[in-house]
Amino acid sequence: MMTLRPPPHKSLRMRTERQPIFAQTAPRYYAKGLPVIPLYPEEKKPIPNDWSRYFDHPVEPEQQQAWIEQCPTSNIGIVLGPQSGIVMMDIDTVDQRLTSIIQSLLPTSPWCRIGKKGMMLAFKYTGLKTFRIKNTSGETICEMLSARTQSVLPPSIHPDTKRPYEANCDLVDVVHMLPALDQQIESMLRAALQEAGVELSHSGWTRVVDFASAGSRDTSLTERAGLFAYAVMRGDRSLKEAIGMLQAYAADFVENVAGDPIDVDKHVKNMIKFLHRDVYDKQKVLPSGWDDGLTDEEKQAYSLEFTKEQEEWGFDDLKQFLLDEFERFPKDSPQRSQSIDKALHKVATTSSLNKLEEDRILDFISTSGGMGLKLSSLKARIKELRMGEIKGQDQSEVARAVIKDLEQMFPVRAHNGFLWKWAGSHWEKLDDNYVLSKISADYGHLTACKKFNDIRGIHNLMKTILPQGIRTLDVRGVNFANGFLTEDLKLLNHDPGYGMIYTLPFRYLPEISGNCPMFFEFLKKSWGEDEDYQQKLDAIQEALAVTLFGLGPRFQRAVLLQGAPKSGKSQLLKIAQSLVPDNARAAVPPNEWADKFLPTQMFEKIINVAGELSEKKLVDGQRFKDIIDGAEMSGQLKGGQIFRFRPICTHWFASNHYPRTEDTSEGFNRRWLVLQFNRPVKASERRLDLGDVIVVEEREAIVAWAVQSMSRLKAHNEFTLPDSHKQTMREVANLNNSVRFFLTESGKVRMGALQQEASAGSRSSAPISVVETKLYQTYWSFCVGPGSAKPVGSTQFRAKMRELATEFGFKLTIRNTELGGQEIQYENLTLVGSSGSQSTSTAPSGVKPIAA
Incomplete structure (x- = not known):
């Protein structure tokens, strides 16, 4: 039987009006064999450390009675699973x-609980596993809670609203009426939400086995140890409770870790180190009850050699200490002065004293101490002691102290206007609110950070003091859960110097490379009948590799999945983006790249995805080329400073039509890799979740196959370009440039290299040319006639011809005439049907050729 005590948090101890929630509610549930447990008052966290064991057997009668007696005012929760026969659907x-949409797929539940938002519905347990459905922003949409989880029951108090949870009835009365959920409910919900246009994350899907790196695990547990030690120092938890919570957290965290087994004892010792730092280095005192439940043997094993001197003293303890010292030492003696200062130090560091008790102690010292000390002097000394070693007159002093506190848990850096922490295998941005709250909680009593502007100033100062930048090694690679893979396919240990801001939630396993039959079958159905099938396979392999390695700017092509509707484009797009975690993805369509702020979303991302290109909105050609090439640009994240960065992502788009732009240059056209989809899938064969299923089953094999193309990419320094890509890009170029369209499709123009003499059947060596006025007239007639294109003006016509001269092999020349005018000709180009006499090999008398 476990002996528990409610947490001795100062604010909780002072409340006496709490209702006996657990004592009044639990007996009815116990009577029906339902495993309910006490939760911390006004919290969702269970008090017992091993509460989850009641998922498959009832709470023992003696344990029931102990909890009712020891935790009468606690919140109440029910353990879900086979013993209770209950699962919960949390619509969040x-x-x-x-x-x-969610409710339409669920049977009607007789029990509904309302909290802060959404609702909780109860259903019959049938063996379904816990799952969570989130969008790509990380926001939870709904969560199904099953075995080994627990749910808060009314009339518990909500931790945020401070109001009771409400339900339409008591769960204990309707538990026998709960309907069962469909065994495929997770897939049904995901499909329906995706059909409604919601982009879903794979995180939380029961079919996905995510792996965490050993470094991330250890860093997370070290950070958690620091937080639990802080809770002990505040009096929220006893040390024994904190140890149990850390052990429980470790057990939940390390189910799938790529690395060595966890050493929980090491992290318990880290928590003890945090306590030692607070007590010995920061001169803080331990709260009353910190060692509840610890035996002398356990204290010795954990090296807990704290004495009564390092614990909080209550009012009675302080007064008795002073009485003893005043009797022991005479007035005006140094010893009595030292005893008074010791008592003042206790007052300054003891959180359990209320204001009245503190004033009574100071008054007692002033009137009975015999030292002639005034209350004002005593209060000034208390204020000085509460400052500790940090005087807090200088913001930089506080900033350095906060940095030192953070670095006890993880390395910290400043990067592009934000603070970052090393999470064991990659860098994570430190939440501003977390840092601001820490400054306020730990140092808000100091003069330098009394106001919010002071706290914000300290936060900004930290960004200046800290080392700048997170990348110190110029190495590109893929950050897997089991290591960092270089371009040479060498798997190295994770290192902060690589500057990675994500870790793929799976491992690099070269031995299973290409063992992805579902993926290859999908590609074969899409492209198997195409003449350039193998070229497309090579291209998609290379595109995935370039994406994963963050090498988009090196190869300078955006991937466009283009073709007929319902032909598999969106499924391949889903597969590509699902191979990387949410925090390595952006979603900014190219027609938005000229926006001032949106491209900043690409900062430190390795893939940018747009589900459908706009058919009407034009792409800014210059901005498009700059971003594809990774040109340096200004960025600004929400709440941050303007900074400079280079986008490294590869861009993936799907579209039923070609990209539109006013940029008619070859530079725009050559920055695409187009993969054509020409075969619509029959309605009877379509699977909306096909891409999801392929990723779930085969992502490690797909990625291991993709990175094998790196040697080919490095050798050619270019993607494999399928024949269909080349034809498509000719069509795109014609669509965006009516002059090019005229040259290639009108049948009215011939380049000199293609003109043959009819009589001899051999290529003519005579140079040919055509004057611009005649060529422009023919172009204009074609556009308004059979070409159905919008013609450009004569000046723009000449500019576009100049751009196309190198590609098509002709030359623009300008000849000054004797009358002071100019004659523009295009050499090595003529109109179909023009006679040979129209072309000249030498300039007429008095006309000087000028190269354009």
Whole structure:
């Protein structure tokens, strides 16, 4: 039987009006064999450390009674699973449209609980596993809670609203009426939400086995140890409770870790180190009850050699200490002065004293101490002691102290206007609110950070003091859960110097490279009948590799999946983006790249995805080329400073039509890799979740296959370009440039290299040319006639001809005439049907050729 105590948090101890929630509610549930447990008052966290064991057997009668007696005012929760026979569907969105979609797929539940937002519905346990459905922004839409989880029951108090949870009835009364969920409910919900246009994350899907790196695990546990030690120092938890919570967290965290087994004892020792730092280095005192439940043997094993001197003293303890010292040492003696200062130090560091008790102690010292000390002097000394070693007059002093606190848990850097922490295998941005709250909580009593502007100033100062930048090694690679893969396919240990801001949630396993039959079958159905099938396979392999390695700017091509509707484009796009975690993805369509802020979303991302190109909105050609090439640009994240960065992502788009732009240059056209999809899938054969299923089953094999193309990419320094890509790009070029369209499709123009003498059947060596006025007239007639294109003016016509001269092999020349005018000709180009006499090999008398 476990002996528990409610947490001794100062603010909780002072409340006496709490209702006996657990004591009044639990007996009815126990009577029906339902495993309910006490939760911390006004919290969702269970008090017992091993509460989850009640998922498959009832709470023992003696344990029931102990909890009712020891935790009468606690919140109450029910352990889900086979013993209770209950699972819960937590609808956690405020979007009524999504709520309606979810409810339409669920049977009607007789029990509904309302909390802060959304709702909780109860259903019969049938063996379904816990799952969570999130969007790509990380926001939870709904969550199904099953075995080994727990749910808060009314009338518990919500931790945020401070109001009771409400339900339409008592769960204990309707548990026998709960309907069962469909065994495919997770897939049904995901498909329906995706059909409604919601981009879903794979995180939380029961079919996805995510792996965490050993470094991430250890860093997370070190950070958690620091937080639990902080809770002990505040009096929220006893040390024994904190150890149990850390052990439980470790057990939940390390189910799938790519690395060595976890050493929980090491992290418990880290938590003890945090306590030692606070007590010995920062001169803080331990709260009353910090060692509840610890035996002397356990204290010795954990090297807990704290004495009564390092613990909080209550009012009675302080007064008795002073009485003893005043009796022991005479007035005006140095010893009595030292004893008074010791008592003042205790007052300054003891959080359990209320204001009245503190004033009574100071008054007692002033009137009975015999030292002639005034209250004002005593209060000034208290204020000085509370400052500790940090005087807090200088913001830089506080900033350095906060940095030192953070670095006890993880390395910290400043990068592009934000603070970053090393998470063991990659860098993560430190939440501004977390840092601001820490400054306020730990140092808000100091003069230098009394106001919010002071706290924000310290936060900004930290960004200046800290080392700048997160990348110190110029190496590109893929950050897998089991290591960092270089371009030479060498798997190295994770290192902060690589500057990675993500870790793929799976491992690099070269031995399973290409073992992805579902993926290859999908590609074969899409392209198997195409003459350039193998070229397309090579191209998609290379595109995935370039994406994963963050080498988009080196190869300078955006991937366009183009073709007929319902032909598999969106499924391949889903596969590509699902191979990387949410925090390595952006979604900015190219027609938005000229926006001032949106391209900043590409900062440190390795893939940018747009589901459908706009048919009407034009792409800014210059901006498009700059971003594809990774040109340096200005960026600004929400709440941050303007900074400079180079986008490294590869861009993936799907479209039923060609990209539109006013940029008619070859530079725009050559920055695409087009993969054609020409065969619509029959309605009876379509699977909306095909891409998801392929990723779930085969992502490690797909990625291992993709990176094998790196040697080919490095050798050619270019993608494999399928024949269909080349034809498509000719069509795109013609669509965006009516002059080019005229040259290639009108049948009215011939380049000199293609003109043959009819009589001899051999290529003519005589140079040919055509004057611009005649060529432009023919172009204009073609556009308004059979070409159905919009003609450009004569000046723009000449500019576009000049751009196309190198590609088509002709030359623009300008000849000054005797009358002071100019004659523009295009050499090595003529109109079909023009006689040979129209072409000249030498300039007429008095006409001087000028190269354009």
